[in-house]
Structure formats: C-alpha cells, structure tokens
Amino acid sequence: MKLDQMRGGTNIDGVSDDAFAMPPGMRMRYDRPAPELSAYLTGYAIYAADDPAPMINWYLPSPAMISVLVEAGPVNVSIGNHRFGPLDRASLYGPTSRALRTETRTGISVGVGLSALGWSRLTMRSAGDFHNRVAPLSTVMGSALAKRLIDGLDALDDDAQIAPLLDGIFAPLFGHRHPRDDLIRAFTALSVTDGVIEMKDVAERLGVATHELRRMATRHFGMPPKLLLRRARFLRSFIRLMTAEGLADYSMIDSSYFDASHFLRDAGTFLGTTPRRFIASDTTFLRASLRARAAVIGTPTQALHGASASSLAAVPGLAQSEILRRHSNG
Incomplete structure (x- = not known):
C-alpha cells in the first residue's frame, strides 16, 4: 500500500471531507467494522504521514488496540516513564490509563480497536498483564495473525480495501463464546454510561460481588473497575472542554466531580499534566482523530x-425507557 494511494477517507459513508482535514503531508481514515464484528472491534483507524523526519504525537488513554505499520520508519512509544520500541510491524497496545506519546516517521499505521469482549475471544491472556504496555502482537495473539495482517496490508494498493481485508481476517476469530460473555457486555455498557462512577453501585446493578467484578474487569478490560469508571468520566469531561475550546469553562465537566480541582487531579492521573499543557503539546493527529x-x-x-441498546438491556436496574434514551444519545 503506497502513501500516494492513501486518499484520507474521502466520502466514507457520505461523511464530509472536512471531517478528515489534516495539515499537508498527513492523512487519516476511519472505517466501521462489519456489523457482525461490531461487538468485538470498535473501529479501524488509518494514519499516514509523508515526512521522514521524526514527528511527536500524544494520544488519550484507551482500550487495547492492534497496530500494523506499512512502509513506516521506526516507531517508539512512551507511556508514563516506560519506553517501548522500535516497535514490531504488528504490535499490541494494551489498555492504557495514561496518555501515550508516539514518535513516528513516514509511513502508514493501521489500528484495530479491540473491545473487552473482543479481547475475551481472541486470547486467554489477561488484559491486565498489558496495562500501559506495548508488546509484539505475535507474543500475545500468535504469529499467524500477525503475519496475515502484515502480508494482507502490504498487498493492498488502495486504502478503501483495508476495512474489507480486516473484516475477512477477523471474522473467523470470534466464534468461541466466553463464559463471562453476558457480564462483559453488561459492564461494557455501564462503563460508558454517564453518571456511573461507584464500583459498589455497578456491582449491585450487575448482580455480582465486588471482588468478582474486579477480577473480571482486570482480566478482560485491563484494569480495576474503579479506574475504568474514572477514566471514562475524565475523558467525557476533557473531550468536551477540548473540542469546545473552553478549557476554563468547568461547567462542562461531569456533575460527579466535586469541583474543578477534583477534575484537575484526574488530569494529572490520566494525562500526566494539566489539560491546558496537554492540549498545547503535540496533538495534531489527536485533534483530527477525535x-x-x-x-x-x-x-x-x-x-x-x-x-448498544441490547447490551444496556442486559444491565439490571435500567428501565427500558432509560435504555432507549441512552442508546438514542449514542
């Protein structure tokens, strides 16, 4: 796949080209996985840059992701005080509770977002073992998958072919249902629900003991429930401020924060700095990707x-009207 054939997401599902606007020499594309894969894969992200000079970018904490490099220079990643790289062609970014810094050069990076349910069906490894870590994909999910991804992407000549290729590679891999499938789905729904922050409340809604919830979350989501819920609350608030250019308007932060200083303490945890300093750093790709x-x-x-509405329906304590309201709000 050549850089000059990377068109940057033009006319994806009728989305305006403005959504993919980037500085000269940079391009990006997002695609949705096939509907039957949407419970396991959260999206496909393709970033490209022409300049062989080192480029720094920061990204927000996130669930696990598979990354494949195509015709790319060395890539190095920093998460807190930990350094990883140069990365393999195919890497696994574990679930993160800290912003990560990348140093990249020319080339294309193809990202495949993994949900906790997807993780549970792809590997027997605990996601907690890869919290705030990056590892070769072959050591986590096998060399066969890494090779199929690398060889398949190398053979393409058009970025519009990436999503169909990835759909075809991943479709056969999610057939084995995990015994905790329903609990994983239900906690996924609650973990991104506004106003949900207390682990005890979540455990009661799910009808499980707190120690069981903690074990399940660490195994499939990569970190304890409390940290996941705090991460979601912080990101909801921070992205509102960032996209509205309203860093001083703390009325936009989640109502469960006691005050602005409470929010800023979370910024120190998840960003490693203040929101203003983070946004002022190298966030070109981050802003465009949001x-x-x-x-x-x-x-x-x-x-x-x-x-999904079906996942929310599995959460005890949520009335049907509340399920429909939350689903309609995305």
Missing part, C-alpha cells in the same frame, strides 16, 4: 465507544 472518529463511528475516542 473529529474523524466521531463523524464516522459516532464517538470521538475508543474509550467512550457507545454501548
């Missing part, structure tokens, strides 16, 4: 990926 992902997939970031 806009493009929301236009194509419906939510600006993978960590807030919308739950």
Whole structure:
C-alpha cells in the first residue's frame, strides 16, 4: 500500500471531507467494522504521514488496540516513564490509563480497536498483564495473525480495501463464546454510561460481588473497575472542554466531580499534566482523530465507544425507557 494511494477517507459513508482535514503531508481514515464484528472491534483507524523526519504525537488513554505499520520508519512509544520500541510491524497496545506519546516517521499505521469482549475471544491472556504496555502482537495473539495482517496490508494498493481485508481476517476469530460473555457486555455498557462512577453501585446493578467484578474487569478490560469508571468520566469531561475550546469553562465537566480541582487531579492521573499543557503539546493527529472518529463511528475516542441498546438491556436496574434514551444519545 503506497502513501500516494492513501486518499484520507474521502466520502466514507457520505461523511464530509472536512471531517478528515489534516495539515499537508498527513492523512487519516476511519472505517466501521462489519456489523457482525461490531461487538468485538470498535473501529479501524488509518494514519499516514509523508515526512521522514521524526514527528511527536500524544494520544488519550484507551482500550487495547492492534497496530500494523506499512512502509513506516521506526516507531517508539512512551507511556508514563516506560519506553517501548522500535516497535514490531504488528504490535499490541494494551489498555492504557495514561496518555501515550508516539514518535513516528513516514509511513502508514493501521489500528484495530479491540473491545473487552473482543479481547475475551481472541486470547486467554489477561488484559491486565498489558496495562500501559506495548508488546509484539505475535507474543500475545500468535504469529499467524500477525503475519496475515502484515502480508494482507502490504498487498493492498488502495486504502478503501483495508476495512474489507480486516473484516475477512477477523471474522473467523470470534466464534468461541466466553463464559463471562453476558457480564462483559453488561459492564461494557455501564462503563460508558454517564453518571456511573461507584464500583459498589455497578456491582449491585450487575448482580455480582465486588471482588468478582474486579477480577473480571482486570482480566478482560485491563484494569480495576474503579479506574475504568474514572477514566471514562475524565475523558467525557476533557473531550468536551477540548473540542469546545473552553478549557476554563468547568461547567462542562461531569456533575460527579466535586469541583474543578477534583477534575484537575484526574488530569494529572490520566494525562500526566494539566489539560491546558496537554492540549498545547503535540496533538495534531489527536485533534483530527477525535473529529474523524466521531463523524464516522459516532464517538470521538475508543474509550467512550457507545454501548448498544441490547447490551444496556442486559444491565439490571435500567428501565427500558432509560435504555432507549441512552442508546438514542449514542
């Protein structure tokens, strides 16, 4: 797949080209997986850059993601004080609770977002083992999958072919139902529901003991429930501020925050700095990806990926009217 054949997402499902606007020499594209894969894969992200000079970008904390590099220079990643790289052609980014910094050069990066349910069906490994880590995909999910992804993407000559290729590779891999399938689906729905922050409340709604919820969340989501719920609350608030250019308007933060200082403490946890300093750093691709992902997939970031109505229906304590209201709000 050549850079000059990377068109940058033009006319995807009728989405305006403005959603994919990038500085010269940079392009991006988002695609939705096939409907039958949507419970397991949260989206396909393709980033491209022409300049061989090192480029720094920051990204928000997120669930697990598979990344495949095509004709790309060395890529290095920093998460907090940990450094990873140069990365393999096919890598697994584990679930993160810290913003990550990438140093990239020319080439194309293809990202495949994994839901917790997708993780549960792809590997027996605990997602908690890869919290805030990046590892070769072959060591986590096998060399066969890594090779199919690399060889398949190398053979393409048009970015419009990426989603069908990925659909075909992943479709046979999710057939084995996990024993905790229903609980994973239900907690996924609650974890992105506005106003849900207390682990005890979540455990009661799901009808499980708190220690069982903690074990399940660490195994499939990569971190304890409390941290996941805090991450979602922070990202909902931070993205509102970031996209509205209203960093001083703390009326937009989640109502469960006691005050602005409470929100800023979470910023230190999840960003490693203040919101203003983070946004002032290298966030070119991040800003563009928030806009493009929301236009194509419906939510600006993978960590807030919308739950389905059927998943919300599985959550005890949510009335049908509430389920429909939340689903209609994305």
